[in-house]
Amino acid sequence: MSDTTSWASPGWTPDDSQRIPKTEQALGAASPEDVGPAAPDPVAFGASPGGYSPAPGSPPPAGWTPPPKPGLIPLRPLEFGTVLSASFQVLRRNPRPTFGAALLLNALVVFLSSGTSTAIVFSGLDRASRASVADSDAIFAGTIALTIVAALLTVGVSVVAQALLQGIISLEVARATLGEKLTLSQLFALGKGRWWALIGWTAILVAVITAAFGVLIALSIGFFAVGDPAAIVGGIALLIFGLLGLLVVSVWIATMLAFVPAGIVLERLSIVAAVRRSWNLVRGSFWRILGILVLVTVMINIAVSIVTAPLQVVATFAVPLVNPAGQLETDLTAFLALNIAVIAVTAVVGAIGVVLSTAVTSLLYIDRRMRTEGLDLDLQRYVELRATGATGADPYRTAAP
DSSP: OOOOSOOOOTTBOTTSOSBOOOOHHHHHHSOHHHHOSOOOOTTTTTOOTTOOOOOTTSOOOTTOOOOOOSSSSOSSOOOHHHHHHHHHHHHHHSHIIIIIHHHHHHHHHHIIIIIIHHHHHHHHHHHHHHSOHHHHHHHHHHHHHHHHHHHHHHHHHHHHHHHHHHHHHHHHHHHHHTTOOOOHHHHHHHTTTTHHHHHHHHHHHHHHHHHHHHHHHHHHHHHHHHOOHHHHHHHHHHHHHHHHHHHHHHHHHHHHTTTHHHHHHTSOOOHHHHHHHHHHHHTTOHHHHHHHHHHHHHHHHHHHHHHHHHHHHHHHHHHHHHOTTOOHHHHHHHHHHHHHHHHHHHHHHHHHHHHHHHHHHHHHHHHHHHHHHOHHHHHHHHHHHHHTTOOOOOHHHHTOO
């Protein structure tokens, strides 16, 4: 007895008019002859065990897996959204060595810059109001001298605080990318031997910027001192265009040298080598890095202004309401109390802004090395080796040219 059912090859409709793709279940039940040759192993062809990314719009190839994410970010080149979200995760993931350190150092700087100067000025005014006319000039001169000393001390503390925060956040982002969660003391130990270089680099930047603006102002004053109308116009033009030029040059140089702190603490380079390293990494992606840094800076400044501006307005206009009689001691007390509140809020918001901006710069540094040097592959190998219980070399140093 013969079978009247017409034979059809697997995967075809009875009328052989349309190809039907095989499902995974059919592939699993089919014989090796039906399935055909196995898909090539990406690892055997030099790809990382984490897989490779398919072309946009195309289905993932057989055996493809997304890049691993052992910690803060997936180990692949980063988009802007990933950079921005990861910078906020730095605050939430390990707040003590990030937000805690930033709050402590930022509060110290804000207190010295605002609190100390305010206390010196009001103390001098109070003493001058009760002193004789002959002693008033000496009190005013002493107040000005103390204000200058406090300003210089604030600049020095600010340089140290900024350098330490850059190093701490850079180390935290780098280790969080590998899934590690370190304490503040461990981060300090990890950067041992590089803190003075980082402080020196920050001091050099502050000195160069201060000297450039000082020379410009001195030249403008020289034009004004002549007294001639044409010279005054020339001095005003020099000041305006000089400030614009310095602003453009400062932004350009700051972008090209944005990765110097990361090079100093992560790759343990000297200042000169870190400058050359940052210049080479930024070159070729200048506008992208500049755009992201400017956008994040604008966002942070707007957020800080929204929080602190109402408090500053209250601190300015609330004193007459609290003390309508105009008593000097009551005015001073109310003014100091309101300014302390403003300083506290400014310190908190400023600490958040410092962590976010420094984290974004560190993430861009890692992203740029992934794109140009294949750092993501070295990070994946390090994570896989650590999973076996072995200890590998620091991937941020071994992958650097």
